[in-house]
Amino acid sequence: MGITNKEINPSFGAEITKLPGGEYLNRCFSCGACSGICPVSQAIPAFDPRKMIHMIRMGLKDRLLKSDLLWFCSSCRSCVFVCPQDVRFADIMSALRELAFTEGIITEQDMLDKGKAAWVERDLCVSCLTCVRVCPWDIPKIDAQGVATIDIKDCRACGICVGECPAQAIKLNESEDEKLIAACGN
Numbered sequence: 001m002g003i004t005n006k007e008i009n010p011s012f013g014a015e016i017t018k019l020p021g022g023e024y025l026n027r028c029f030s031c032g033a034c035s036g037i038c039p040v041s042q043a044i045p046a047f048d049p050r051k052m053i054h055m056i057r058m059g060l061k062d063r064l065l066k067s068d069l070l071w072f073c074s075s076c077r078s079c080v081f082v083c084p085q086d087v088r089f090a091d092i093m094s095a096l097r098e099l100a101f102t103e104g105i106i107t108e109q110d111m112l113d114k115g116k117a118a119w120v121e122r123d124l125c126v127s128c129l130t131c132v133r134v135c136p137w138d139i140p141k142i143d144a145q146g147v148a149t150i151d152i153k154d155c156r157a158c159g160i161c162v163g164e165c166p167a168q169a170i171k172l173n174e175s176e177d178e179k180l181i182a183a184c185g186n
Contacts, residue, residue, distance in 0.1 A: 003060065012061040019099065021091035028053050028087045034079035040072050047072045049079055049089045056092075065100045068176050071116045075156060101153065108152040115175030117155035118162055120148045124169035131161040131170060140170075 016022035034049040041047045047069050055064045064070065073093040080088050100106045111117040120131075120140075125147045131140035132148070140161055143149045148169070150161075162172045 003058070007063060008059040009061040010059050012059045013057050015061075015099070016056055016092065016095055019095040021088070021093075021095035021098075024085075024087050025053065025056060025092055027085040029085060030054065031084060033082040033084065034087070034089045037078045037082045039076060039078060040074055044072055053087075053089070053092070056096075065096065065103065065105045068114070070096055070100060071111075071114060071176075098153075111152050111155075113173060115173035115178065116157050117152040118150050118157060118159070118170050118172040119152070120150055121169045121171060122147050124167050126167045126169070128166060130164050130166060134160050134164045136160070 013025060017025050030050055030053070032050050035041055035051075038047070038049055041049065052064065052069065070093070073090065075090050075093070077090045080086075080090055083089065097106075108117070112119055127142065127146045127148065129142065129148075131150075132138075132142065136158075137154070137156055139154050139156070140148050140150050150170070157172060157175060159172055162170045
């Protein structure tokens, strides 16, 4: 697929470097260490951190922010540890996601539909605190009514709370990347 002049936003890279998490973008010299270590790129070849950084530099804002690839990063931070320039690709992905929210390209409902965040069925929650205890990222919280809540923007969609909830009050749709991985296995 070719790139047209209409797709290019020359200020996109500068926009990313101004966001928290994107400030180290320009340190990248495209060595590919991030792509080589990324477990997601091993399972989903279309997800390539080096190519995504290249897309930012090319100014392909709409193409990148509207892509499902944006949501495949598991934020495992493997890329951060191998990067010789301390680019922090996982943080850049967080900045891109936040920008997609800010610009209305993605909504919280889209996140739920894509299987990128869990939610609590409030009428099923028994306030047992299991989700609060098992989440390695401290995402579930108990609100003033004593019911568990999950911040959709922070949720990593790992499914731990879903599997551990004794009341089956926490739900998570199957994600597109899970479907891709399943298709690769067949």
